């Protein structure tokens with residue numbers, strides 16, 4: 001439990017709308033976003049899918065870095081914009097994707113294969129490939145408020161992700 005996490009600075013809201021849970025809060029620095037990612041990592045499970053959306057420079061890669069370091073991945077994590085998928089080996093496999101250049105019409109490049117390979121998938125610009133995302137997943141939308149503040153909106157789809165949020169947030 002990380003209820004006392006400094007990440008929850010600013011405000012914290014929790015809504016229950018139908019079968020969807022939404023959490024909102026604000027991080028006030030890069031380190032707080034990293035801490036949030038580390039908290040999620042502590043409850044990771046095989047085939048976990050985390051979808052990140054938000055404008056360029058909002059913090060999608062920073063979140064991924066925080067998650068990867070907590071997985072004991074020592075490689076440098078960069079935005080894999082030109083490679084689409086980068087694989088890292090930590091205490092589980094991490095598949096870091098950046099699908100900025102893809103859309104609904106992109107030919108099948110086998111992204112779906114990664115969703116059930118037993119590792120964790122973190123997908124930047126995931127909304128671009130909404131049509132192939134698994135139904136059960138964590139959606140994280142990051143909005144820039146100012147230089148160091150980010151609004152983080154988290155939607156959990158599916159029981160395992162709802163329980164994850166309850167454990168972490």
Ligand SMILES: Nc1ncnc2c1ncn2[C@@H]1O[C@H](COP(=O)(O)OP(=O)(O)O)[C@@H](O)[C@H]1O
Nearest residue numbers: 027029030033056057058059060061062148150
């Ligand atoms: N609260 C915050 N959370 C995440 N990043 C932040 C925050 N405040 C400032 N930043 C800065 O915003 C930038 C985010 O970059 P990056 O993660 O590469 O964005 P994206 O992958 O979304 O394009 C970094 O330079 C980081 O230092």
Ligand SMILES: [Mg+2]
Nearest residue numbers: 060061079124
């Ligand atoms: Mg990025």
